Amino acid sequence: MTLALWLVLASCPAAEGLTLEPAQAATLCALAEQRAPTTATALSPESLQAVYARDEFKRAHQTQRADLLRRLRALLSKLFETSGAETYSNATRVAVLVLAALLIVAVVARLAGRRLARRAVDAPAAAERPLVLEDPSVHLAEAERLVTNDPRAGAREGLLAMLAALERQRLARPDRVKTNRELARELPERGAPAALAEAVRAQLEWFDRAFYSLEPLELAGARAFLERARAVVAQVAAFAAEPNR
Numbered sequence: 397m398t399l400a401l402w403l404v405l406a407s408c409p410a411a412e413g414l415t416l417e418p419a420q421a422a423t424l425c426a427l428a429e430q431r432a433p434t435t436a437t438a439l440s441p442e443s444l445q446a447v448y449a450r451d452e453f454k455r456a457h458q459t460q461r462a463d464l465l466r467r468l469r470a471l472l473s474k475l476f477e478t479s480g481a482e483t484y485s486n487a488t489r490v491a492v493l494v495l496a497a498l499l500i501v502a503v504v505a506r507l508a509g510r511r512l513a514r515r516a517v518d519a520p521a522a523a524e525r526p527l528v529l530e531d532p533s534v535h536l537a538e539a540e541r542l543v544t545n546d547p548r549a550g551a552r553e554g555l556l557a558m559l560a561a562l563e564r565q566r567l568a569r570p571d572r573v574k575t576n577r578e579l580a581r582e583l584p585e586r587g588a589p590a591a592l593a594e595a596v597r598a599q600l601e602w603f604d605r606a607f608y609s610l611e612p613l614e615l616a617g618a619r620a621f622l623e624r625a626r627a628v629v630a631q632v633a634a635f636a637a638e639p640n641r
Contacts, residue, residue, distance in 0.1 A: 555599075567587065
């Protein structure tokens with residue numbers, strides 16, 4: 397090794413401790429002398445614009461913006477599809493409920509119309525066929541026939557027997573709009589004896605209480621009422637047979 401080469405290697409820190417050929421060590425020292433700048437040089441705005449103007453930066457920016465728009469479009473699409481599905485489901489449910497309600501109203505209105513029409517047809521027929529009372533004995537016989545199987549119907553026939561007896565003696569008017577209480581109140585005014593008026597009043601009160609009750613009318617009570625009705629009919633007949641009549 398020449399003296400000059402030895403001096404070069406001695407002044408080159410990069411070659412210290414390495415076993416190199418003289419040519420390799422010289423090359424290493426030459427590369428070590430080419431050091432990078434110790435401080436970064438600040439770029440001006442014009443330089444940054446020039447950098448961003450390069451094609452690779454433009455393509456990166458466009459790709460990033462396209463990806464952002466694609467994600468936003470996918471999110472909005474999913475949101476509107478979900479909202480639309482929910483809206484459609486709710487609208488369908490409401491429509492079904494409305495149709496069901498309209499159908500129920502139509503059915504009820506039709507049934508009510510039929511009932512009203514039937515009443516309108518039956519009302520004149522009932523008006524043309526007013527209740528005509530038979531002889532008291534006829535109603536009492538019908539009461540005996542019905543009372544066992546239908547105590548309520550049997551009691552009604554007993555009431556009609558009393559009313560028939562009173563009307564035949566003009567102690568009561570054949571006025572079907574009057575209540576039993578009003579009829580009993582008019583008896584003294586029409587000349588009925590006090591005992592007869594009291595007996596009729598008691599019978600009519602029992603009938604109204606038992607016949608219009610929600611409780612079933614027992615057979616024993618109906619039969620007792622029929623016995624008292626027979627007594628009232630007999631009292632009316634005795635009153636009619638008095639000489640002063």
